[in-house]
Amino acid sequence: MSRTQDAIVVGGGLVGTAIAYGLQKRGLSTVLLDEGDVAHRASRGNFGLVWVQTKGLGAPHYQRWTRGSAAAWPGLAEDLSARTGIGTGLHQPGGLHLCLSEDELERRAATMARMQREAGNFGFEYRMLTHSEVAERMPGIGRSVVGASWTPYDGHASPLHLLRALHTAFREAGGLYLPNAGVAEGTAAPHDFSVEAGGQRHHAPRIVLAAGLGNAALAPLFGLAAPVRPERGQILVTERTRPLLPMPTTTIRQTGEGSVMIGDSKEEAGFDTQTQTPEIMRAMARRAVLSFPWIAELNIVRAWSALRVMAPDGLPIYDQAERFPGAFTANCHSGVTLAGAHAEILAPMIVAGELPAEMAPFSARRFEHVRNAA
Numbered sequence: 195m196s197r198t199q200d201a202i203v204v205g206g207g208l209v210g211t212a213i214a215y216g217l218q219k220r221g222l223s224t225v226l227l228d229e230g231d232v233a234h235r236a237s238r239g240n241f242g243l244v245w246v247q248t249k250g251l252g253a254p255h256y257q258r259w260t261r262g263s264a265a266a267w268p269g270l271a272e273d274l275s276a277r278t279g280i281g282t283g284l285h286q287p288g289g290l291h292l293c294l295s296e297d298e299l300e301r302r303a304a305t306m307a308r309m310q311r312e313a314g315n316f317g318f319e320y321r322m323l324t325h326s327e328v329a330e331r332m333p334g335i336g337r338s339v340v341g342a343s344w345t346p347y348d349g350h351a352s353p354l355h356l357l358r359a360l361h362t363a364f365r366e367a368g369g370l371y372l373p374n375a376g377v378a379e380g381t382a383a384p385h386d387f388s389v390e391a392g393g394q395r396h397h398a399p400r401i402v403l404a405a406g407l408g409n410a411a412l413a414p415l416f417g418l419a420a421p422v423r424p425e426r427g428q429i430l431v432t433e434r435t436r437p438l439l440p441m442p443t444t445t446i447r448q449t450g451e452g453s454v455m456i457g458d459s460k461e462e463a464g465f466d467t468q469t470q471t472p473e474i475m476r477a478m479a480r481r482a483v484l485s486f487p488w489i490a491e492l493n494i495v496r497a498w499s500a501l502r503v504m505a506p507d508g509l510p511i512y513d514q515a516e517r518f519p520g521a522f523t524a525n526c527h528s529g530v531t532l533a534g535a536h537a538e539i540l541a542p543m544i545v546a547g548e549l550p551a552e553m554a555p556f557s558a559r560r561f562e563h564v565r566n567a568a
């Protein structure tokens with residue numbers, strides 16, 4: 195069987211689904227193809243921050259993109275809730291990056307000052323807070339917290355509710371979602387693409403590769419490059435408790451249901467998500483208890499590891515094929531944060547048929563080995 199649509203999106207994680215929803219609601223008939231449970235899926239194992247203050251040091255275009263996404267998030271959350279009745283749990287009260295030594299605080303202050311300089315006229319609002327200023331905003335902090343950086347832009351959401359809301363909204367807008375539909379091959383010509391998936395041949399004048407780590411193998415089939423690799427992160431989750439954390443921090447947040455999540459480790463572990471590293475879990479738990487001593491009273495009820503989708507410089511890759519206009523890639527390691535941008539800013543660019551010049555710094559051609567291979 196063969197189907198023709200306006201767009202094919204490969205990858206039904208947070209990135210692909212946000213883009214597919216953005217395309218479908220703007221009138222492009224879209225098929226969303228997803229490999230299924232055998233794939234590595236960052237979207238189902240992440241921490242849930244909608245986070246701005248650590249994004250874009252030395253890369254102000256990434257800071258602007260992230261800020262644009264954080265600003266687009268409330269509209270997206272309202273739209274999804276109105277269309278599907280599913281709340282994404284978005285809460286953007288600002289956020290803290292806690293520092294547990296004078297040295298950490300000094301380095302953090304230097305980083306924030308540099309981010310503000312690099313932001314130029316775009317601006318970057320932040321404050322460095324002392325222990326007592328942190329305590330005013332965050333009751334129950336430990337004596338080890340020397341201070342923190344604060345920005346008004348940060349927040350968090352439920353990543354699983356977001357994923358479900360995006361999928362539901364996509365289908366209700368008329369989109370076709372096909373699970374267990376891995377893409378292994380395809381044909382490419384300008385504005386003319388086809389792939390075999392789920393026992394069917396799909397044709398479209400646009401294709402968006404948003405298959406997370408799967409993009410590395412898919413992109414070359416369509417004249418693109420996606421040099422992404424896995425970076426493992428581990429997460430600990432406590433039993434539920436009463437609301438105790440009024441705002442998220444970079445590594446600790448309380449969910450709408452009351453659990454405290456502790457996260458943000460980074461490890462090179464290949465594609466291994468079966469094992470966890472006790473030393474890393476211990477270090478994460480220790481830092482959490484130094485930050486908020488009351489966490490020691492809570493039982494850990496779940497722990498897991500999952501794989502981030504990382505480019506060599508840690509920045510997103512958004513690209514369009516020079517040889518095959520109509521083919522795009524999208525990869526990032528902050529698919530929750532960037533959901534607003536993907537649905538409301540990137541999708542309209544893809545509808546328009548090309549990425550504008552301001553997106554050029556996100557191209558994979560910024561990597562020398564990609565330029566050399568072209």
Ligand SMILES: Cc1cc2nc3c(=O)[nH]c(=O)nc-3n(C[C@H](O)[C@H](O)[C@H](O)COP(=O)(O)OP(=O)(O)OC[C@H]3O[C@@H](n4cnc5c(N)ncnc54)[C@H](O)[C@@H]3O)c2cc1C
Nearest residue numbers: 207209229233236237241243377406408427528529530531
């Ligand atoms: C521990 C951890 C903590 C994180 N914390 C945060 C956070 O706090 N905030 C934040 O913004 N981000 C966070 N992230 C990152 C975020 O989870 C990812 O950026 C996001 O989930 C990436 O989404 P994706 O759709 O690109 O990839 P994935 O979720 O991996 O989805 C890719 C999809 O593509 C499909 N696929 C793969 N290959 C193929 C193929 N050949 N054919 C068809 N389908 C295919 C798979 O089935 C999968 O569903 C975290 C990640 C980790 C691991």
